Amino acid sequence: MPLQTWFPEALAGDLVVLRRHAPENLEAFRRWYGDPEVARLTRYQDGPMRADEIDRFFTARVIGLDSLALAVHVKETNRLIGSCAFSQLDGDNGSGLFHITIGEKDCWGQGYGTEATRLMLDHAFGALGLHRVSLTVFAFNERAIRSYRKVGFTVEGHAREAIFREGQYWDEIAMSILEPEWRAIRERRGPIELPTAEPAIEPTTAAPGRRPARARRAVDTSIRATGT
Numbered sequence: 667m668p669l670q671t672w673f674p675e676a677l678a679g680d681l682v683v684l685r686r687h688a689p690e691n692l693e694a695f696r697r698w699y700g701d702p703e704v705a706r707l708t709r710y711q712d713g714p715m716r717a718d719e720i721d722r723f724f725t726a727r728v729i730g731l732d733s734l735a736l737a738v739h740v741k742e743t744n745r746l747i748g749s750c751a752f753s754q755l756d757g758d759n760g761s762g763l764f765h766i767t768i769g770e771k772d773c774w775g776q777g778y779g780t781e782a783t784r785l786m787l788d789h790a791f792g793a794l795g796l797h798r799v800s801l802t803v804f805a806f807n808e809r810a811i812r813s814y815r816k817v818g819f820t821v822e823g824h825a826r827e828a829i830f831r832e833g834q835y836w837d838e839i840a841m842s843i844l845e846p847e848w849r850a851i852r853e854r855r856g857p858i859e860l861p862t863a864e865p866a867i868e869p870t871t872a873a874p875g876r877r878p879a880r881a882r883r884a885v886d887t888s889i890r891a892t893g894t
């Protein structure tokens with residue numbers, strides 16, 4: 667059984683490795699979030715982020731210990747291609763909000779983001795002991811919706827016409843996955859083996875049937891994040 671931690675140094679899959687962000691990743695963030703096409707898929711505001719907004723976002727939500735953000739690297743080359751994170755980690759209710767951006771556009775549609783999402787869910791349910799992971803996605807983002815469905819997210823509602831983009835209103839779709847749903851999917855793929863994690867903070871041994879108390883401890887001690 668691999669060692670699991672609340673905030674691992676790395677989570678390894680077949681295609682990608684998720685690693686702690688390094689300060690020098692800011693340069694890539696400036697490129698990704700300054701790109702109108704990435705902004706269209708990821709931002710409520712119409713248009714890319716300003717440089718100072720990106721810098722603040724990176725400092726507050728990406729690099730700090732108060733956020734569970736991991737960089738997405740291609741396993742074979744170690745190329746940095748994106749970022750994924752949990753925010754609004756709520757230990758009392760065992761829930762968190764998932765975010766992902768593969769910022770390198772030539773890496774879209776190659777399964778990297780889908781595998782990164784799977785690794786994050788394994789971590790959320792397997793190591794953090796969460797009960798529910800949710801996200802929101804714009805209705806026009808078909809690739810993201812397909813990716814989320816593939817890993818087991820279910821549509822639970824629509825905020826009707828919440829986004830105005832390219833001259834028309836679009837729904838914002840709320841999706842979620844619950845721990846028993848994740849467990850059933852994982853068990854269909856064979857015995858549950860969590861991704862190999864390199865310890866960083868508070869090592870603890872993975873075990874089935876984690877309870878919210880465990881998530882509460884995780885959140886309260888090291889990884890509370892605010893906002894989206």
Ligand SMILES: CC(C)(COP(=O)(O)OP(=O)(O)OC[C@H]1O[C@@H](n2cnc3c(N)ncnc32)[C@H](O)[C@@H]1OP(=O)(O)O)[C@@H](O)C(=O)NCCC(=O)NCCS
Binds near residue numbers: 802804
């Ligand atoms: C959304 C994202 C995480 C998906 O990860 P990914 O690794 O690119 O996704 P995949 O390659 O596994 O593709 C997912 C599905 O979308 C399909 N797809 C690929 N490109 C597509 C497109 N342009 N339109 C519709 N579907 C598309 C794929 O065929 C696949 O479906 P299938 O397995 O049924 O064939 C990633 O593309 C990304 O970060 N995009 C930019 C930012 C973004 O949209 N973030 C999410 C905000 S909520």
